Amino acid sequence: MSPEEEIKRRRTFGIISHPDAGKTTLTEKLLLFGGAIQEAGAVKSNKVKRTATSDFMEIEKQRGISVATSVMAFEYQGRQINILDTPGHQDFAEDTYRTLTAVDSAIVVIDVAKGVEAQTEKLVEVSRMRNIPLIIFINKLDREGRDAFDLLDEVEQKLGLNVTPMSWPIGMGQDFQGVYNLQDDRLLLFTEQLKQKVGEQVELNGLKDIRFADFLGQPAFEQLKEEAELIQGVYPSFDVEAYQQGKQSPVFFGSALNNFGVQDLLEGFVRIAPHPQPKMAEERIVHPNEKGFSGFVFKIHANMDPKHRDRLAFVKVVSGVFERNKPYKHVRLGKDLKFSSPTTFMASRKAIMDRAYPGDIIGLHDTGNFRIGDGLSSGESLNFKGIPSFSPEHFRFINNEDPLKSKQLAKGIDQLMDEGVAQLFILESNGRKIIGTVGALQYEVIQYRLENEYGARCSYEPYPAHKACWLTSEDERQLEEFKKLKQRFIARDKFERLVYLADSSFSLQMAIEKYDKLQFRLKSED
Numbered sequence: 001m002s003p004e005e006e007i008k009r010r011r012t013f014g015i016i017s018h019p020d021a022g023k024t025t026l027t028e029k030l031l032l033f034g035g036a037i038q039e040a041g042a043v044k045s046n047k048v049k050r051t052a053t054s055d056f057m058e059i060e061k062q063r064g065i066s067v068a069t070s071v072m073a074f075e076y077q078g079r080q081i082n083i084l085d086t087p088g089h090q091d092f093a094e095d096t097y098r099t100l101t102a103v104d105s106a107i108v109v110i111d112v113a114k115g116v117e118a119q120t121e122k123l124v125e126v127s128r129m130r131n132i133p134l135i136i137f138i139n140k141l142d143r144e145g146r147d148a149f150d151l152l153d154e155v156e157q158k159l160g161l162n163v164t165p166m167s168w169p170i171g172m173g174q175d176f177q178g179v180y181n182l183q184d185d186r187l188l189l190f191t192e193q194l195k196q197k198v199g200e201q202v203e204l205n206g207l208k209d210i211r212f213a214d215f216l217g218q219p220a221f222e223q224l225k226e227e228a229e230l231i232q233g234v235y236p237s238f239d240v241e242a243y244q245q246g247k248q249s250p251v252f253f254g255s256a257l258n259n260f261g262v263q264d265l266l267e268g269f270v271r272i273a274p275h276p277q278p279k280m281a282e283e284r285i286v287h288p289n290e291k292g293f294s295g296f297v298f299k300i301h302a303n304m305d306p307k308h309r310d311r312l313a314f315v316k317v318v319s320g321v322f323e324r325n326k327p328y329k330h331v332r333l334g335k336d337l338k339f340s341s342p343t344t345f346m347a348s349r350k351a352i353m354d355r356a357y358p359g360d361i362i363g364l365h366d367t368g369n370f371r372i373g374d375g376l377s378s379g380e381s382l383n384f385k386g387i388p389s390f391s392p393e394h395f396r397f398i399n400n401e402d403p404l405k406s407k408q409l410a411k412g413i414d415q416l417m418d419e420g421v422a423q424l425f426i427l428e429s430n431g432r433k434i435i436g437t438v439g440a441l442q443y444e445v446i447q448y449r450l451e452n453e454y455g456a457r458c459s460y461e462p463y464p465a466h467k468a469c470w471l472t473s474e475d476e477r478q479l480e481e482f483k484k485l486k487q488r489f490i491a492r493d494k495f496e497r498l499v500y501l502a503d504s505s506f507s508l509q510m511a512i513e514k515y516d517k518l519q520f521r522l523k524s525e526d
C-alpha cells in the first residue's frame with residue numbers, strides 16, 4: 001500500500017466526556033465491534049476512585065492502566081482506527097487537553113439524563129479552539145432522560161455547536177423502542193430479548209412505510225413522524241465538509257452499556273470522520289503526504305518500574321513515514337536520535353513497529369530527552385503548535401525535606417513538569433518553587449513519584465494564589481511599575497514567561513482595571 005493510501009485509511013480520534021457519561025463503556029464497545037477485544041470488561045476504567053485520593057497504590061494502578069490503554073488501535077472495514085484514551089478524572093484534565101492536540105476528530109459522550117456537564121463544556125471549548133470535528137453520542141437512552149429536542153438545544157447553547165441529528169430516539173427509559181436512522185431510513189429496534197445484542201435492524205421505505213406502525217405502535221409512530229418533520233424544519237441536513245471543518249456536529253443516540261446504537265455510530269464515524277489532517281507548525285503548515293517525516297510529543301509516561309527510570313514518549317506522526325533505526329532530528333535539542341524499539345499499540349498490546357504513517361501514534365523510550373510539545377523530523381526545524389497551559393486551580397510551595405538530595409529533587413521536579421504532571425512557577429523575589437495543579441490529587445502523585453523514582457523527599461506549604469495570569473505588555477514602564485508593586489506575586493513559568501499569581505479574584509480585577517496597558521491571560525500563549 002502506498003503511503004498515500006495508508007494515510008487515507010487512518011482515523012485517529014479521542015472520546016471525551018464528563019466522568020460517568022459512559023466513555024469507558026463506549027470505548028470498550030467500539031473495541032468489541034472492531035474485533036480488538038473478545039469480551040466486555042477488558043478495558044478497565046482508568047478512573048481513580050473518588051474515595052481513594054490518599055491510596056498510593058490506586059494512583060500507581062491508575063498510571064499503569066492508563067499506559068496500557070493510552071492508545072488502542074484496531075482495523076475496521078479496512079480502516080486503521082486509533083483511539084486515544086483520555087483520563088476520566090478531572091484532576092488530569094490537562095492530559096486530555098494535550099491529547100486533543102493529537103486527534104483528528106473526537107466523539108463527545110453525553111448522558112441523556114444529565115445533559116451538558118461542566119467537564120464536557122471545558123473539553124469542547126478546547127476542541128473548538130482547534131476546530132476539531134466532533135460527533136456527539138447521547139448515551140443511556142435505556143434510562144429516563146431529557147427530551148431530545150431540549151437536549152440538542154442545550155448542546156447548541158452551552159457548547160456553541162451547530163448540531164444535526166443522524167438518528168432519533170423513539171421513547172426512552174421504560175418506553176425506549178429504539179432509534180430511527182434518519183440518514184439511511186433504518187429502524188433499529190431495542191427489544192427486550194435483544195438487549196445484549198446489537199439490536200434488530202429493519203430497513204424501511206421512508207416514513208410512509210406502513211410497517212412502522214406494526215413495529216412501534218400507532219402513537220409512537222405518529223410522534224416519530226411529527227418529530228421527523230420538525231427535525232427537517234429545524235436542523236440543517238448533514239454536510240460532511242461542514243463537519244470536517246468543525247462547523248457542524250452530527251448527533252447519534254444509543255446506549256453503550258446495551259451495545260445499542262454503537263455499531264451505527266462506528267459505521268457513521270468510519271464513513272465521515274477525517275483522515276489525518278495538516279498541522280500548524282510555527283514555521284508553516286505541514287501536510288500528511290509530505291515526503292519528510294515529522295511528528296510531535298503529546299504525552300510522556302513514566303515507566304511503571306522504578307528501577308528503570310526511562311519513560312515512554314508518545315509521538316503523533318504528522319507527515320512522511322517514520323522508520324525504525326533511522327536518525328531523526330530532535331528539533332529543540334538540535335541533535336539526531338535513533339530509535340531501535342519504537343512501539344505501536346494494537347489493541348492495548350505493545351509491539352515493536354518498523355514503520356508508522358501520519359495519524360499513527362508511536363511510543364519512544366526516553367531517558368529524559370523529551371518534553372511535551374517536542375518535535376522530531378527528517379531534518380527540518382518544525383515546532384508544532386500545542387495547546388496553551390491553563391491557569392492551575394491549586395498552588396503550593398514545594399520544600400526539600402532532605403538537604404542531601406537537592407539535586408535529585410530538582411531533577412525530579414524538572415522531569416515531572418516535562419511530563420506535564422503539573423506546572424512549576426519560580427518566584428522572582430526569592431527563587432522559591434511553587435507547584436500549580438488542576439486538582440489536589442497531583443500533589444500526592446508528585447510526592448510519591450519524587451520519592452520512589454528520584455529518591456527525593458518533599459513537603460508542601462500553602463501558597464495563597466487564586467489564579468496564574470500570564471503577563472504581557474508593550475508598555476515597559478507600566479509593566480515595571482506593576483512588577484515592583486506586586487513583587488511577592490510575580491513568578492516565571494518553566495519557559496521563563498512572566499506570570500502574576502493573583503491572590504484573589506478581587507485583586508486580579510483591580511489590577512486589570514488599573515493597569516490598562518497590561519494583558520492578563522488565564523492561559524499561556526499557544
Ligand code: G4P
Binds near residue numbers: 019023024143
Ligand atoms: P466514564 O468512563 O465516562 O466515566 O463512564 P463509564 O463508562 O465508566 O460509565 C459510568 C457508569 O454508567 C457505569 O456504571 C456504566 O455501566 C454506566 N453506563 C454506561 N453506559 C450506559 C448505558 O447506556 N446505560 C446505562 N443504564 N448505564 C450506562 P457504574 O455503575 O458506575 O459502573 P459499573 O459498576 O457498571 O462499572
